[in-house]
Amino acid sequence: MIDFISRDQPGFQNPAYLDIKEVFMQCAYCEWRCELGDGSPGVCRMYIEEKGAIRERFPNLWSSCIPSRVESVPFYHAWPGSRCLVIGTAGCNFRCRYCSNSFVAKQDPAMVREGMIELTPKELIRRAKQLGCHSIVFNVNEPTVSLPSLLGVAAEAREAGMPMGCLTNAYTTEESTEMLGSIFSFFNIGLKGLSDTFNRDYIGIPSAGPVLRNIRTLAKLGHVEVTTPVIESANDNELEDIARFLADVDPLIPWHVFRLLPEDEMKEARYPDIDAIAGALETIRGYLPHVYFHNFVGSDWVNTVCPGCGATVIERFSLGCGGDRLISCHGRGNRCPSCGGEIRLLGEKVAWNAGEGRS
């Protein structure tokens, strides 16, 4: 049995997870299922075994706590135009060769803690209100490496009526996938590629199998969008297969195809060919209508188009990794202004400054 002990909440246990059975302190948070003990912190380096329990090493320490446009995360189909508080911690259970946040995600968390912000869940929610935020979104690294802290934040956020979302690689066990579902109501899941070869060589995991399983699970539990970074000659041949998989889960899933921004170990890689990828995505829109192609400045493929009549319903401007922004929602609520067809959105448009004065 895992019990969650954080510095601020001694002996804190989440009742929802008391039924997770563990053998010999095998971590059950992600599919690495690391054996923790003798001070070993596992792949993500964020948990240790202590006195027969798995404990978070750096509870309530945040690498990021900043207001952002929800489109920048990106979420295109959840509360358009709203302001979210982006939070993150340190460490990750993936080793993506192109990681944009390697200075936080791939470093030893003990080394980056000096620059991090310590805030209890209550303080974090208070800051979110002071900053006029509508929601909390975990970004930067992988939420699975900080679940006990996030459970605490979720409890406070719930009380404040503040929804929570996250970016996740979904390489979680079935139990912690359920836990993600209890914390967050909207997800952007990184589906990096399908083949074992790609996942081994570029992501550092044996298989995407658990990710695919969890996309199906999370799509039943909450609002899901999916992001795939395209690496030329590595996973660009899988675009159609990924699209078919997503369409099978739910043809209305928004899919963000990212042009790789070569960073970290892939700094010298070619920037993928925009026109070639855009061409390949065109046919996919026939069966997966909400396909977006961005992560570069000024993208032409960031607007939401009505699947029924083709009218532009939501216009955006992409600043690449500098963050996307809403330009205009033309629909009334979630209805196409032209044919009246439904556009699937979680919530409705939220004015940027709607949360000002909440504190």
Place this chain on the structure above:
Amino acid sequence: MSLAIIDARQWQRVFDLRTGAGVEKRTPLLKMVMDIQSRRPYPGDLDDSGNRWVTDTALDLIEGYDPSFVFLTYARQFFIGRYSVLTDGEWAGMVSSVFEEVNRFVARSGFTPLIVGTGAMMPFADFIDVTRLDGLVLSTHWSARYAGLHEGSARDLDYLAARPEIERIVSRDDFRRLFSDCGGDNSRIPEYLLVARPGYMFRTVGGAFRRVRRVPAPAYTIPVSAEWGGVSSITGIRRLVAEEIHRRKIALIVVEGLGVEDFPWSHQGCENGRDWFYYEPSDAQYLTLTTGRHQVFEYPTGYRYFQEDAEKKEYPLSGYFTSIPENTIASSLGVRGIAVGNRSMLMHMAPGADISIECFARNLFNQGTMAVLHGTEGI
């Protein structure tokens, strides 16, 4: 009308700078600039050739546009210095390298240089943690010395006053009084400006941080080097250029991260602020340099920048800027001007040059380049 050309490598688009709307036209002048962007992809803020890109791009633009005024910024050493552990020898090598680029530019272009250092750097000492106050403290990404306090409580002020790492706490009214003769919109100023002692940096709510190694050092004076004259204040640099521009072609070259201590050319020290206030490398310092008047209030450190980020915000490609600054140096000299540099949006906003080319990098992420043409004949 101002146009922006984005080059994301092998892909270019033209936009109306103010609205962000796509623009289809392709005049010979636009094509000339687009060709340069295509030939000169930005190598990255930390890349060895980051400063070489400035020189090469500027030389290409001079050949294509024949300006009489050039504004350049070399910033690579500032980015490296901020995030890297460097020995004194390595830093000296960095300084030497940037001046090789300045020399190469001067030799190849024939322009007369006026070189300004934005202030030296010093080792980072520690954070001043202000994240758990009752009030909200905000700073900007590149600032170490200044932060703004909003809705601070009496308890906050007591706590801050007791911190030895804080040099002073300045009320909004006192800050306004210090620059009362400078005019401008001062509605964005926070209730209190917090001022750190040298080496310290405020830990505020903010984005994912790289580990900081160096921060701006005290820079009450900054170095200015010009063969035809001198100035006593940063606000005089613009006049120095204006008085000479009709006699020769001038390049105003900003070298980031260098102060009077490590500036290798003969120079004069000039005031870089007023009383206790000195500029860190920032939009305020650039705008003061290019407008000839202090610009501390326009986008002050610690203001609630995000409140202005609503949908339909104008100038979507220009970060927090909400308008094109008026009466900037290149826009008022009456000669053709260009600007090139690796200090992103400051290049198209601060000098007001007819044509600018800048790196489109945010938080060191390299996304390509952006050129801006401000109402230039031929666009």
